Amino acid sequence: MKPTFxxxxxxxxxxxxxxxxxxxxxxxxxxxxxxxxIERYIGYFGAAFVVYAVTIFFVTRGNSIPPLxxxxxxxxxxxxxxxxxxxxxxxxxxxxxxxxFVLSGLDNPYQYPPSHYFSDENISDEYQNALSGINYPDLPxxxxxxxxxxxxxxxxxxxxxxxxxxxxxxxxxxxxxxILAQMTDRKSLMLYxxxxxxxxxxxxxxxxxxxxxxxxxxxxxxxxxxxxLSVVSLALSVCVKPFAWVIAPFILMRLRKTYVFLFAIxxxxxxxxxxxxxxxxxxxxxxxxxxxxxxxxVYHVLSQVLSATNARLLCGVLFVMMYLVYVRNYxxxxxxxxxxDILLGGLLILSPVINPWYLLWILPFATFNRDIWPxxxxxxxxxxxxxxxxxxxxxxxxxxxxxxxxxxxxGMIALAIAFDVYRRWRDEKVGAPPRA
Numbered sequence: 463m464k465p466t467f468x469x470x471x472x473x474x475x476x477x478x479x480x481x482x483x484x485x486x487x488x489x490x491x492x493x494x495x496x497x498x499x500i501e502r503y504i505g506y507f508g509a510a511f512v513v514y515a516v517t518i519f520f521v522t523r524g525n526s527i528p529p530l531x532x533x534x535x536x537x538x539x540x541x542x543x544x545x546x547x548x549x550x551x552x553x554x555x556x557x558x559x560x561x562x563f564v565l566s567g568l569d570n571p572y573q574y575p576p577s578h579y580f581s582d583e584n585i586s587d588e589y590q591n592a593l594s595g596i597n598y599p600d601l602p603x604x605x606x607x608x609x610x611x612x613x614x615x616x617x618x619x620x621x622x623x624x625x626x627x628x629x630x631x632x633x634x635x636x637x638x639x640x641i642l643a644q645m646t647d648r649k650s651l652m653l654y655x656x657x658x659x660x661x662x663x664x665x666x667x668x669x670x671x672x673x674x675x676x677x678x679x680x681x682x683x684x685x686x687x688x689x690x691l692s693v694v695s696l697a698l699s700v701c702v703k704p705f706a707w708v709i710a711p712f713i714l715m716r717l718r719k720t721y722v723f724l725f726a727i728x729x730x731x732x733x734x735x736x737x738x739x740x741x742x743x744x745x746x747x748x749x750x751x752x753x754x755x756x757x758x759x760v761y762h763v764l765s766q767v768l769s770a771t772n773a774r775l776l777c778g779v780l781f782v783m784m785y786l787v788y789v790r791n792y793x794x795x796x797x798x799x800x801x802x803d804i805l806l807g808g809l810l811i812l813s814p815v816i817n818p819w820y821l822l823w824i825l826p827f828a829t830f831n832r833d834i835w836p837x838x839x840x841x842x843x844x845x846x847x848x849x850x851x852x853x854x855x856x857x858x859x860x861x862x863x864x865x866x867x868x869x870x871x872x873g874m875i876a877l878a879i880a881f882d883v884y885r886r887w888r889d890e891k892v893g894a895p896p897r898a
Contacts, residue, residue, distance in 0.1 A: 475528050478517025479536035482656065485510050486543040493547045500852040503550055504844050510658040511841045518656070522649040530643060530651075537639055537655035541632040544665025548624060551852050552667045555624045556595035561603050562617030563589050565610055571603045572741035588622040604746040607732045608677075608701040609670050627668040635664045638676040641683050642829055650829035659821060659840040669819035674702030678709055679826050682800065685716050693721045697728035704747075705806055705823045708785070712792065712800045750815075756861055757816040757846040759872050765814075777812040784808050802827030803836050818843040838878035845871045 489506040492498050521528055549555055561571040576599040579585060585593065593599075605613070612630060620626025639655045654660060663669045677699035684692035696713055699706040714722050736742045752774075755761070760780075764773040788805060806824045810816050821840050828836035845867050850858025858864065 472529075472532075475517065475521045475532050478513055478521065479532065479539075479656075481513050482510055482517075482536065483539055483543070485513065486540055486661070490543050490547045493550055498550060500551060500847060504847055507658045507662055507844055508841075510661075514656050514658055518649065518652055522652070527648045528652055530648065533648065533652050533655050534636075534639065538636060540656070540661045541635065541665040544661055545625060545628040545632055547666065549667040551847060552669075553595055553597050555627060555668045556592045557597070557603060557605070558609075558613045558616070558627055558668065558670065559592040559622060559624065560589065560596055561605060561610055562613035562615075563592070563622070565614045566617050570736055570739040570741055571605075571610060572736055572743060572745070573602065573739060575600050575602050586622075592622060601746045601749060602741065604743055604750060605670075606701050606703060606743045607736060608673065608698045609703075610736075612670060612673055624668055627670070628665055631668055631670055631672050632665045634676045635660065635672045638672060638679060638826060641676070641679055642826060645679075645683060646829040653837055654825055654829050657825060657837070657840055659818060659844065660825060662844075663819040663822060667819075669822065671703065671705075671819050671822040674699050674706050675823050675826050677702065678706050678802075678823075681713050685713055689717055689721050690724075693717065693725045694728065697725050697732060700729060701732045703823075705809070705820070708805050708809060709800060709802050711789075716798065755814040757843075757863065757868070757871075758814045759811045759816065759868070761812060761814045762868065774814060777814075781809055781812050799830065800827070801831070803831070803833065807836065807839075816843070816846070818846055833882045835875060835878035835882055839875045842871045842874040 485506055489503070492502070492506075557576075560576060564571045576593055576596045579593060580599075603610075613627070616626035616630050619630065639651065642651050642654060660672075664672050677695045681692045681696035681699060684695060692713065696706070696710055700710055714725060717725075733742060755765070755770075758765075761773055761777050764776055768776065785805065785808075788801070792800075803824050806827070810820055810824070821836070821843060824836050825840060846863065848864045848867050849860065850856075850862045851860040853864065855864070
């Protein structure tokens with residue numbers, strides 16, 4: 463039967479979109495008017511998730527598919543609203559602004575930590591404000607070269623203002639949606655385009671991970687017919703954050719050796735300006751990798767019975783084993799689709815750090831199959847924002863979470879995974895077509 467979209471589904475989609483617009487609009491109004499409590503802030507996004515889930519459930523039932531124009535229209539509106547307000551419960555963007563400023567003067571942002579500039583009286587007030595807001599000011603920046611170039615672009619577009627960053631990353635997000643529109647079905651596209659976590663972490667809080675995710679998906683999209691574009695996109699993506707390296711080998715397997723060599727050259731060229739001046743992101747990346755923990759799952763449990771070093775080592779071994787098993791099965795099956803959601807999800811569940819915006823790498827891959835756990839995780843991970851600092855709770859350390867957070871957050875994700883496993887078992891038992 464040919465897919466259709468009835469007038470009732472059309473009205474339901476429009477209603478769901480408008481209710482979401484109103485939620486984000488009222489939230490932006492509260493943020494602009496006065497400080498907002500974390501409970502109320504996350505409550506708005508929780509309500510947006512309810513509207514999002516109900517809308518998708520009702521307008522995509524049966525043989526009905528939502529029009530692309532509607533999906534794009536509201537996706538853009540949601541992001542425009544987010545761009546208009548300053549980030550809440552976030553301070554990472556101060557570092558982005560500062561790095562763009564340093565790079566604009568042709569200095570290497572990896573060379574000195576921000577604290578090196580505290581006594582510099584030649585820095586203007588607007589950049590002094592950014593400098594004073596940076597967390598861990600005694601460490602040089604952790605952000606890799608591709609992100610540094612995006613910070614520089616934001617500096618040129620809107621100096622010293624977070625809105626430039628929000629605008630650039632929201633545009634990249636829309637580009638990602640347009641690429642996904644060529645690769646997946648409309649329901650799955652809507653799951654990403656309207657996802658409240660995506661809208662919060664990019665438009666509302668200017669996290670740059672979408673740059674890496676967009677470039678990585680572009681590399682997969684172009685790999686068959688435009689290998690040169692694929693290689694360039696992949697090289698830029700791996701120079702955003704290490705997550706892209708997990709997926710890169712599967713893309714390189716599909717390219718001729720000439721393009722693999724070109725990929726290596728491009729990565730070197732991207733890093734070369736920083737290597738030439740003697741400093742890169744590796745130093746601070748190593749420091750955070752050795753010492754930082756936040757919202758961890760498996761690692762947190764292991765660290766209760768093992769030393770931090772041994773817990774990290776064991777989690778690393780477990781991930782390598784999982785990765786090698788996947789590679790073996792991937793090669794043996796001759797498949798070309800990459801389960802980036804499983805690979806990156808496995809990495810995160812074993813990682814000492816699970817920041818909510820890390821899921822921006824997983825969700826585009828989740829649009830290629832029918833598992834629900836990534837979408838449940840995108841909602842559950844919002845609970846991680848309930849920390850001592852955000853709640854103003856003196857009984858908790860700044861980044862310490864309330865005791866109920868992790869059991870509830872990872873309990874929801876575990877139930878979603880169990881449902882996906884059950885559904886696959888049920889489908890295999892009744893002989894239903896396999897799910898991607």
